[in-house]
Amino acid sequence: MSRKIGVKILGTGSYFPKKIITNIDLEKKVKTSDEWITTRTGIKERRISKKNELTSDLAFKASLEALKVTDILPEQIDLILVATITPDMFFPSTACFLQKKLYSSISSQKPAFDLSAACSGFIYGITIARAFIKSGLYKTILLVGAEELSKITDWTDRSTCVLFGDGAGAMILSASDTDDDILATYLGADGSYSDLLFMPAGGTANPATINTVETKLHTIKMDGMHVFKVAVPKMTLAGKKALELSGKKLKDIKLFIPHQANMRIIKAVAKKMNISMDKVFVNIHKTGNISSATTITALDEAIKSGKIKSGDLVELIAFGAGFTWGAAVIRI
Numbered sequence: 001m002s003r004k005i006g007v008k009i010l011g012t013g014s015y016f017p018k019k020i021i022t023n024i025d026l027e028k029k030v031k032t033s034d035e036w037i038t039t040r041t042g043i044k045e046r047r048i049s050k051k052n053e054l055t056s057d058l059a060f061k062a063s064l065e066a067l068k069v070t071d072i073l074p075e076q077i078d079l080i081l082v083a084t085i086t087p088d089m090f091f092p093s094t095a096c097f098l099q100k101k102l103y104s105s106i107s108s109q110k111p112a113f114d115l116s117a118a119c120s121g122f123i124y125g126i127t128i129a130r131a132f133i134k135s136g137l138y139k140t141i142l143l144v145g146a147e148e149l150s151k152i153t154d155w156t157d158r159s160t161c162v163l164f165g166d167g168a169g170a171m172i173l174s175a176s177d178t179d180d181d182i183l184a185t186y187l188g189a190d191g192s193y194s195d196l197l198f199m200p201a202g203g204t205a206n207p208a209t210i211n212t213v214e215t216k217l218h219t220i221k222m223d224g225m226h227v228f229k230v231a232v233p234k235m236t237l238a239g240k241k242a243l244e245l246s247g248k249k250l251k252d253i254k255l256f257i258p259h260q261a262n263m264r265i266i267k268a269v270a271k272k273m274n275i276s277m278d279k280v281f282v283n284i285h286k287t288g289n290i291s292s293a294t295t296i297t298a299l300d301e302a303i304k305s306g307k308i309k310s311g312d313l314v315e316l317i318a319f320g321a322g323f324t325w326g327a328a329v330i331r332i
Helices: 023-027 034-041 055-070 094-102 118-135 210-214 224-246 263-272 291-304
Strands: 006-015 019-022 045-048 079-083 112-115 140-148 166-176 182-189 255-258 313-320 324-331
Touching: 006 055, 006 118, 006 291, 019 023, 023 034, 034 263, 045 166, 055 094, 055 140, 055 166, 079 094, 079 118, 094 112, 094 140, 112 118, 118 140, 118 166, 118 182, 118 291, 118 313, 118 324, 140 291, 166 291, 182 224, 224 263, 224 313, 224 324, 255 263, 255 291, 291 313
Parallel strands: 079 112, 079 140, 255 313
Antiparallel strands: 006 166, 019 045, 140 166, 182 324, 313 324
């Protein structure tokens, strides 16, 4: 009889750039106000990386923290996964750059690759890591969500520049004979909405030209109203489906951690799922939207702040460009 393999979450880590841009700072850049931003998004400030600070740098620092917490050595990692839509370059992957930084003094030929699912990226990554471990192919996986959205933001567009920030979070998962900390995941996508949240240029559809740069096509474009209309039902669907697949009920979950995109979305999803806001973790006011990094950095903060402890059940829920969506019920 084949051995049943469980997945153990060994630990997490996170990193944010030191520079902070507040709503008051943005009032000096575009026609907006702290009240307008706070009322419509819940955001008060966001972290911004330096010009020479790369996504892989943020990923590296978050990974080091996760390695320290878990007492895992870089040599013990069998696979590196990085969820990001702001890679250092189109290629090589940010995961390869991260590998180079982790193994600066030794040689490592362990596999490493990026995955792109926008704000749902980390939950897609949990699903992939879980499958790899349960298949027996890899034993210990470093999963990272890292973004520098500030570098693809149009800082003259008041509808989008108030939303985004930078940061990275990491999780180390490993095979286990006794534990199974990933109870269930649920993923979805619908490419018919791809024109509502996207970056037009830089790929094969619009290769870089003087015109694409001058017209700011290498920055985020979003139809916020229509994103909201799809995000709420899809996040609700994902949250309910993952709970159903896990065999758990709302009352069993200690904390719900939704993607930190917009406070109105968070509250609307909580209402539709019949979740009291005192069970919903929110840190959007100090981070803004950091895409794939929001759920993992929020989880790390919730652990370090004592809001959740070992053995507690948590549900992560996300929605992003694509559109993509997903949820994961996990045990800390």
